[in-house]
Amino acid sequence: MTKDDCKKLVLAIIADIAPDEDLSNVKPEVRLRDQLQLDSMDFLDIVMELRKRNGIEVPEADYGHLASLDSCADYLTPKFNALAAKG
Amino acid sequence: MNTRTHYDVAIIGAGLSGLAAGVRLAHFGKRVCILERHSAPGGLNSFYSLDGRKFDVGLHAVTNFGRPGSRGTPLLKVLRQLRIDRDEIEFCEQRQSRVAFGPAGETSLRFTNDFTVFEGEVARLFPAAMDGFRRLVTLIRSTEPSPAATGVSAREIVRRHVGDPLLEEMLLCPVLFYGGPREHDIDFAQFALLFQAILLEGLARPYEGIRAILRVLLDKYRQAGGERRMNCGVSRIVQRDGRAVSLVLDGGGEVSADEVLSAIGGPETAALIAPAVGTPGNPAPGVITYVETVSVLNREPADLGLGGDTIVFFNDSPRFHYERPGNQVDVRSGVICMPNNFDFGAGRRLPEGLLRVTCLANYDLWAPLPEETYQADKRRWFPLVQGAARRVLGPVADAAFDAATIATDMYTPRTIARFTGRANGAIYGAPVKSPDGATALSNLHLCGTDQGLLGIVGSMLSGISMANRHVLLKAGGVGAAP
Numbered sequence: 001m002t003k004d005d006c007k008k009l010v011l012a013i014i015a016d017i018a019p020d021e022d023l024s025n026v027k028p029e030v031r032l033r034d035q036l037q038l039d040s041m042d043f044l045d046i047v048m049e050l051r052k053r054n055g056i057e058v059p060e061a062d063y064g065h066l067a068s069l070d071s072c073a074d075y076l077t078p079k080f081n082a083l084a085a086k087g
Numbered sequence: 088m089n090t091r092t093h094y095d096v097a098i099i100g101a102g103l104s105g106l107a108a109g110v111r112l113a114h115f116g117k118r119v120c121i122l123e124r125h126s127a128p129g130g131l132n133s134f135y136s137l138d139g140r141k142f143d144v145g146l147h148a149v150t151n152f153g154r155p156g157s158r159g160t161p162l163l164k165v166l167r168q169l170r171i172d173r174d175e176i177e178f179c180e181q182r183q184s185r186v187a188f189g190p191a192g193e194t195s196l197r198f199t200n201d202f203t204v205f206e207g208e209v210a211r212l213f214p215a216a217m218d219g220f221r222r223l224v225t226l227i228r229s230t231e232p233s234p235a236a237t238g239v240s241a242r243e244i245v246r247r248h249v250g251d252p253l254l255e256e257m258l259l260c261p262v263l264f265y266g267g268p269r270e271h272d273i274d275f276a277q278f279a280l281l282f283q284a285i286l287l288e289g290l291a292r293p294y295e296g297i298r299a300i301l302r303v304l305l306d307k308y309r310q311a312g313g314e315r316r317m318n319c320g321v322s323r324i325v326q327r328d329g330r331a332v333s334l335v336l337d338g339g340g341e342v343s344a345d346e347v348l349s350a351i352g353g354p355e356t357a358a359l360i361a362p363a364v365g366t367p368g369n370p371a372p373g374v375i376t377y378v379e380t381v382s383v384l385n386r387e388p389a390d391l392g393l394g395g396d397t398i399v400f401f402n403d404s405p406r407f408h409y410e411r412p413g414n415q416v417d418v419r420s421g422v423i424c425m426p427n428n429f430d431f432g433a434g435r436r437l438p439e440g441l442l443r444v445t446c447l448a449n450y451d452l453w454a455p456l457p458e459e460t461y462q463a464d465k466r467r468w469f470p471l472v473q474g475a476a477r478r479v480l481g482p483v484a485d486a487a488f489d490a491a492t493i494a495t496d497m498y499t500p501r502t503i504a505r506f507t508g509r510a511n512g513a514i515y516g517a518p519v520k521s522p523d524g525a526t527a528l529s530n531l532h533l534c535g536t537d538q539g540l541l542g543i544v545g546s547m548l549s550g551i552s553m554a555n556r557h558v559l560l561k562a563g564g565v566g567a568a569p
Binding site: 012016019042052 | 155159314
């Protein structure tokens with residue numbers, strides 16, 4: 001998985017959680033919270049959907065890595081690839 | 088049937104909170120079963136059929152309305168958490184509503200979903216209290232919408248801000264009528280939550296009423312793989328060492344679950360636990376309950392001269408008595424709902440006119456009556472309840488009103504208790520709430536009315552937050568997809 005794939009996957013999750021948000025112009029380097037109306041309940045849902053759909057665990061201490069699309073990709077892509085290598 | 092089924096989560100009660108919790112849990116792969124004693128879902132917000140007509144019970148209006156694009160509202164949270172698209176439930180906004188005091192409702196504060204209308208009305212009638220009113224609204228806006236009690240009397244805070252005793256009553260009236268679980272007063276946190284829901288956010292309803300919301304919840308729940316057993320009440324919660332180990336069903340079967348969510352009320356849940364734990368009679372049930380009359384009309388209420396209000400909270404004098412009445416019913420105050428007066432869009436109308444009138448009632452004076460007396464008392468009170476409302480709505484000749492009436496119905500605290508299982512028919516539950524859902528058992532949690540969130544949206548949010556807190560956010564709460 002590339003970092004771009006990973007960003008698409010995270011965006012797809014956000015689209016399901018917050019269908020009322022316009023995701024066409026999300027800037028990857030900007031904090032998601034600063035450009036979208038996402039509260040703590042929504043961020044927890046991103047974590048839970050990652051676990052449900054992809055088997056990816058994000059421990060609470062690492063939630064900060066989900067701040068922007070770029071930081072999501074930096075943090076999650078190795079996890080996806082490690083999982084794929086195992087499977 | 089002696090086979091016992093084990094679930095990740097069992098939910099007692101298919102009302103809005105139980106269904107919302109179920110949708111959430113099933114979505115994240117939990118094995119869930121909802122157990123409902125009644126044949127229809129909805130609990131305190133349900134519907135029934137009579138002579139081919141469907142009537143809503145509970146729902147007058149959905150509070151907490153937020154227009155599409157509005158931010159951070161409870162409604163938006165519920166829709167997101169349950170993965171409901173805005174188009175799946177079409178909300179139609181109220182036209183206008185009122186708080187009307189005086190023998191014919193002469194002192195009247197209008198409100199719509201635009202809060203400046205209400206502010207303008209307060210400024211018009213209570214100019215001297217306006218500064219205090221603005222400070223009160225600022226305080227309400229800054230109060231976190233949480234069910235956690237502050238122990239502070241709303242009446243005291245309102246009085247301290249607005250000074251005027253009439254305005255104090257007129258501000259408390261809609262809030263108490265739409266969610267006050269105890270007599271006379273309410274905790275300030277709950278007052279703020281309900282004031283936000285009714286006046287700052289606003290009122291709306293789906294064209295088809297409560298069924299439109301229930302249908303979406305049931306569809307989501309089924310699609311996510313949730314199980315539901317209707318006509319299947321829980322008669323006993325068997326506990327061992329402080330944990331619920333088995334739910335005994337009315338029919339004699341049993342189910343067990345790692346976690347149990349109960350949406351049937353705090354006292355009602357405590358009463359099922361065997362062997363009993365805690366102090367008997369604690370928590371105490373509430374006493375606030377209602378009668379409601381329904382008149383089906385052959386034309387729109389407005390065309391009959393009843394006016395274009397959606398909801399009217401009325402009270403015949405400057406003092407508002409929010410209490411269990413000494414008689415079977417207290418017709419001095421009440422709530423009128425004319426569902427036709429929502430804005431359903433150009434050319435779309437409800438098939439028939441409806442006038443619903445709700446007044447405070449005394450459960451103890453209805454519950455023990457023999458059937459014949461009960462029916463006779465209903466017939467005796469019907470015109471009194473309806474008459475109280477018609478005094479506020481303006482003059483329509485009895486002959487014209489009667490000629491336009493094609494059907495009537497009435498329900499009482501006894502009806503509410505029978506179909507919802509609520510002690511005393513107390514529709515807003517116990518006076519003392521459990522914001523964290525805690526009960527005497529470690530794996531049994533409350534959701535719904537007695538967790539402390541009220542109204543349709545509040546109930547759903549309660550189910551969601553209790554499912555999140557007690558199941559999904561626990562370590563290992565969400566299993567990975569296989």
